[in-house]
Amino acid sequence: MERYRDIGLKLTPQRLAILEFLDGNTSHPSAEDIYNAVKEKFPTMSFATVYNTLETLRKRGLLLELNIDPERKRYDPNIEPHHHMICLRCKKVVDVHFEFDIKIPAEQLKDFHLLGNHIEFYGICPDCR
Structure with missing residues (x-):
């Protein structure tokens, strides 16, 4: 605190x-x-x-x-970089702690100051299947 x-x-x-x-x-x-x-x-x-x-x-x-x-x-409350999996039925959200190696073309990044990223995966959780 x-x-x-x-x-x-x-x-x-x-x-x-x-x-x-x-x-x-x-x-x-x-x-x-x-x-x-x-x-x-x-x-x-x-x-x-x-x-x-x-x-x-x-x-x-x-x-x-x-x-x-x-x-x-x-x-x-977890402000550390991470991603999420989201159930489309019950809206449950699960943290994903995994590094992704995404290659953004240099031309697209030329005039863009990238500050972070967030990836969302959508699907149906085990409880809703």
Whole structure:
């Protein structure tokens, strides 16, 4: 939690509960998922508190926002480079830690400053088959 203090994030009990929920979470939850999980401990907490906390973390580079589900944004606390496999039926997202050797033609990169990449694989997970 020290890294959050270091960036000037005010650590209220509600924010701590959100951060604890996200810590090590690999389910790629939506804001609604986080809100529903944390409101059990803080029933008076608003959805806006969750959303604003997620936006603050995203803007400061401590949380990835995934736009892989057109119906709702998902979040990934793992900010290290990785890719995703996405089930088209249940929308489950699984991390893929694998380096891909993609050869982009030099002509296409000539005037482009490449900062990163993200690959999404779509299919049907074992639970949905």
